[in-house]
Amino acid sequence: xxxxxxxxxxxxxxxxxxxxxxxxxxxxxxxxxxxxxxxxxxxxxxxxxxxxxxxxxxxxxxxxxxxxxxxxxxxxxxxxxxxxxxxxxxxxxxxxxxxxxxxxxxxxxxxxxxxxxxxxxxxxxxxxxxxxxxxxxxxxxxxxxxxxxxxxxxxxxxxxxxxxxxxxxxxxxxxxxxxxxxxxxxxxxxxxxxxxxxxxxxxxxxxxxxxxxxxxxx
Amino acid sequence: xxxxxxxxxxxxxxxxxxxxxxxxxxxxxxxxxxxxxxxxxxxxxxxxxxxxxxxxxxxxxxxxxxxxxxxxxxxxxxxxxxxxxxxxxxxxxxxxxxxxxxxxxxxxxxxxxxxxxxxxxxxxxxxxxxxxxxxxxxxxxxxxxxxxxxxxxxxxxxxxxxxxxxxxxxxxxxxxxxxxxxxxxxxxx
Numbered sequence: 001x002x003x004x005x006x007x008x009x010x011x012x013x014x015x016x017x018x019x020x021x022x023x024x025x026x027x028x029x030x031x032x033x034x035x036x037x038x039x040x041x042x043x044x045x046x047x048x049x050x051x052x053x054x055x056x057x058x059x060x061x062x063x064x065x066x067x068x069x070x071x072x073x074x075x076x077x078x079x080x081x082x083x084x085x086x087x088x089x090x091x092x093x094x095x096x097x098x099x100x101x102x103x104x105x106x107x108x109x110x111x112x113x114x115x116x117x118x119x120x121x122x123x124x125x126x127x128x129x130x131x132x133x134x135x136x137x138x139x140x141x142x143x144x145x146x147x148x149x150x151x152x153x154x155x156x157x158x159x160x161x162x163x164x165x166x167x168x169x170x171x172x173x174x175x176x177x178x179x180x181x182x183x184x185x186x187x188x189x190x191x192x193x194x195x196x197x198x199x200x201x202x203x204x205x206x207x208x209x210x211x212x213x214x215x216x217x218x
Numbered sequence: 219x220x221x222x223x224x225x226x227x228x229x230x231x232x233x234x235x236x237x238x239x240x241x242x243x244x245x246x247x248x249x250x251x252x253x254x255x256x257x258x259x260x261x262x263x264x265x266x267x268x269x270x271x272x273x274x275x276x277x278x279x280x281x282x283x284x285x286x287x288x289x290x291x292x293x294x295x296x297x298x299x300x301x302x303x304x305x306x307x308x309x310x311x312x313x314x315x316x317x318x319x320x321x322x323x324x325x326x327x328x329x330x331x332x333x334x335x336x337x338x339x340x341x342x343x344x345x346x347x348x349x350x351x352x353x354x355x356x357x358x359x360x361x362x363x364x365x366x367x368x369x370x371x372x373x374x375x376x377x378x379x380x381x382x383x384x385x386x387x388x389x390x391x392x393x394x395x396x397x398x399x400x401x402x403x404x405x406x407x
Contacts, residue, residue, distance in 0.1 A: 048257065079286065085343060090295070099382055
C-alpha cells in the first residue's frame with residue numbers, strides 16, 4: 001500500500017474554511033436575492049410607467065372635454081331656467097281671466113228698461129274666483145220683477161262659460177222717483193247684484209256644489 | 219451522520235447574514251416596492267375616476283344637445299315674452315304705451331300710474347317683476363271699452379286685469395268712467 005502524505009493539510013483546511021465562510025455565503029445569497037428583488041421591482045416599475053402613460057392620456061382627454069362640459073352644464077342650467085320660467089309664465093297667461101267676454105255677456109243681459117250705473121269687479125286672490133258688484137236701476141210696472149229677470153238672465157248667460165255661478169241681490173229697493181220710459185212714467189227700483197263665479201268652466205266644480213236656492217230678495 | 223458544529227465566529231456571521239437579509243427585505247418593501255405599489259394603486263384609481271368623469275361628461279353633452287332640441291319651442295316663447303318688456307324703467311314707457319293703445323282704440327283720455335311693484339314668490343320668476351298699475355279712463359263708451367279691453371287682453375299676454383270699475387257719468391249718460399287695475403309681468407333690467 002502506497003503511503004500518501006498530505007503536506008498541505010493545513011492550507012487545504014484553511015481554504016475549505018474560507019470557502020464555507022457563512023458571512024461570505026450569506027453575502028452571496030443576499031446579492032442573489034437582491035438581484036431577484038430588483039428585477040421584480042423593475043417589472044413593477046415598468047407596469048407603473050405604463051399606468052402613468054394611461055393616466056396622462058386620460059387626463060389629456062378630460063382636459064379636451066372639460067371646457068365643453070362646463071359650457072354644456074352652464075347652458076343646461078340656463079335651458080332649465082328658461083323652460084321652468086316659460087312654464088310658469090304660460091301658467092300665468094293661461095290662468096288669466098278675460099274680462100271682455102264677461103262684459104259682452106253682461107251687456108247682452110241688460111234689457112232697455114234696465115240701467116246699470118256701476119260695475120265693480122275683481123279677481124279674488126285666495127281662490128282666483130271673480131266677484132262683481134252690479135248696481136243699477138230697473139224700470140217697469142213691476143220693477144223688482146225686471147231686476148229679477150236680469151238676475152236670472154245673468155245666471156243663465158254666465159253659466160254657459162263659467163262654473164259655480166252665483167248671482168244674488170245685495171240690495172233691491174223701490175224708488176219713489178218715477179222714470180220716464182219711452183214717454184211713459186214708470187216705477188223704478190234700485191238694485192245691487194253680487195255676482196261670483198269660477199272663471200274655469202267645468203262640470204266637476206259644478207257637481208261639487210250643494211244644490212241650494214241662491215235667490216235672496218230684500 | 220456527522221453533525222457539523224459551528225464555532226462562535228461562524229454563529230456570529232450567520233446571525234449577521236440573517237440580520238442583513240431581514241434589513242434587505244424591510245428596506246425593499248418599505249422604501250421601494252411599497253411606495254411604487256401605492257402610487258400605482260392611486261394612479262389606477264385616478265384613471266378610473268377620470269374615465270368615469272369623461273364618460274359622464276360625454277353623456278352630459280348628449281343630454282344638453284337633446285335638451286337644446288327639446289327647449290327650442292320654450293326658448294322661442296321665452297324670447298318673445300322677454301321682448302314684451304321695453305328698454306328702460308317701466309314707469310317711463312308703460313303709461314305712454316297705454317295712452318297710445320287706448321288712443322288707437324278710440325279712447326282719447328287715459329292715464330296710467332304705478333300702484334305697486336314686487337317680486338314673485340316663484341323661484342322660476344326671479345328675473346321677473348310684478349307691477350300693478352291703475353289705468354284711468356274718465357270718458358269711455360261701453361262698446362269701445364269692451365273692444366279695447368279685448369284687444370288689450372289679446373295683444374298683451376303678460377298683462378292681467380285684476381280689477382275693473384265702471385261708473386256711469388251722470389252728466390253724460392253715453393259715457394262711462396272706468397278704472398282698471400292691471401298687473402304686468404316684466405323682465406328685470
